[in-house]
Amino acid sequence: MRIDVLTVLPGLFDCFLKEGVIGKAISSGKVEVKVHNIRDFTTDKHRVVDDVPYGGGPGMVLKPEPIFRAYDELTKEGEKPYVLLTEPWGEKFNQEMAVELSKKPRLMIICGRYEGVDERVKSLVDREVSIGDYVLTGGELPAMVIMDAVLRLIPGVLGNLESLRADSFSDRGLLGYPNYTRPAEFRGMKVPEVLLSGHHKKIESWRKEQSLRKTLERRPEIIENLKRKGLLTKEELE
Numbered sequence: 131m132r133i134d135v136l137t138v139l140p141g142l143f144d145c146f147l148k149e150g151v152i153g154k155a156i157s158s159g160k161v162e163v164k165v166h167n168i169r170d171f172t173t174d175k176h177r178v179v180d181d182v183p184y185g186g187g188p189g190m191v192l193k194p195e196p197i198f199r200a201y202d203e204l205t206k207e208g209e210k211p212y213v214l215l216t217e218p219w220g221e222k223f224n225q226e227m228a229v230e231l232s233k234k235p236r237l238m239i240i241c242g243r244y245e246g247v248d249e250r251v252k253s254l255v256d257r258e259v260s261i262g263d264y265v266l267t268g269g270e271l272p273a274m275v276i277m278d279a280v281l282r283l284i285p286g287v288l289g290n291l292e293s294l295r296a297d298s299f300s301d302r303g304l305l306g307y308p309n310y311t312r313p314a315e316f317r318g319m320k321v322p323e324v325l326l327s328g329h330h331k332k333i334e335s336w337r338k339e340q341s342l343r344k345t346l347e348r349r350p351e352i353i354e355n356l357k358r359k360g361l362l363t364k365e366e367l368e
């Protein structure tokens with residue numbers, strides 16, 4: 131997968147693209163992520179990327195020209211990217227969308243900022259995406275959240291150990307089961323016996339039950355959603 135990011139603050143991505151699983155996925159060439167400074171696509175001396183809103187009102191709006199110039203330049207060759215725009219009022223990002231996006235050969239993420247982008251930029255956008263109902267100073271962190279969730283789903287990125295994690299749970303948006311590691315007892319708190327039993331079938335069903343119970347308690351709408359989509363097996367429904 132190739133991802134092009136358009137932002138006025140490219141420096142925010144430096145650590146994210148160097149460290150951890152994401153850093154390895156890029157250095158190994160499994161994925162390609164290029165961060166572009168929108169300012170590099172301005173033509174005026176002051177490299178202006180924003181301007182005051184028509185109709186008045188507070189703040190500034192990201193101008194269309196530099197973004198369109200960047201889009202034209204970056205889409206001259208290769209596959210057309212699936213374009214995301216990060217803004218607070220977009221479609222809510224979730225694991226289902228992460229799975230869908232992980233199958234695209236090429237993404238472009240335009241990071242909103244200030245009061246937002248000029249509306250005409252949306253003619254380039256396939257999906258306006260929000261990571262939550264709150265307002266940040268810029269769409270760069272949401273872009274990193276989206277890339278993190280998407281890139282970890284690319285085959286080979288997580289490596290075989292982690293990818294064996296019961297992703298059939300998180301892929302369906304179910305909450306995770308409790309995790310324990312040594313010691314078996316710590317400050318009087320014991321690890322559940324079943325996890326020490328070595329009985330894999332019992333352990334698997336205990337984890338599934340824990341995950342479903344926690345999801346039903348904290349996020350019943352996820353269970354309802356999965357029921358409606360027929361994504362819960364009948365024994366899971368019991």
Ligand SMILES: COc1cccc(COC(=O)c2cn[nH]c2)c1
Nearest residue numbers: 217218242260261262266268269
């Ligand atoms: C008016 O403030 C704006 C305008 C445009 C972009 C942003 C940054 O994005 C977010 O705040 C966001 C994205 N998903 N969830 C929150 C803020």
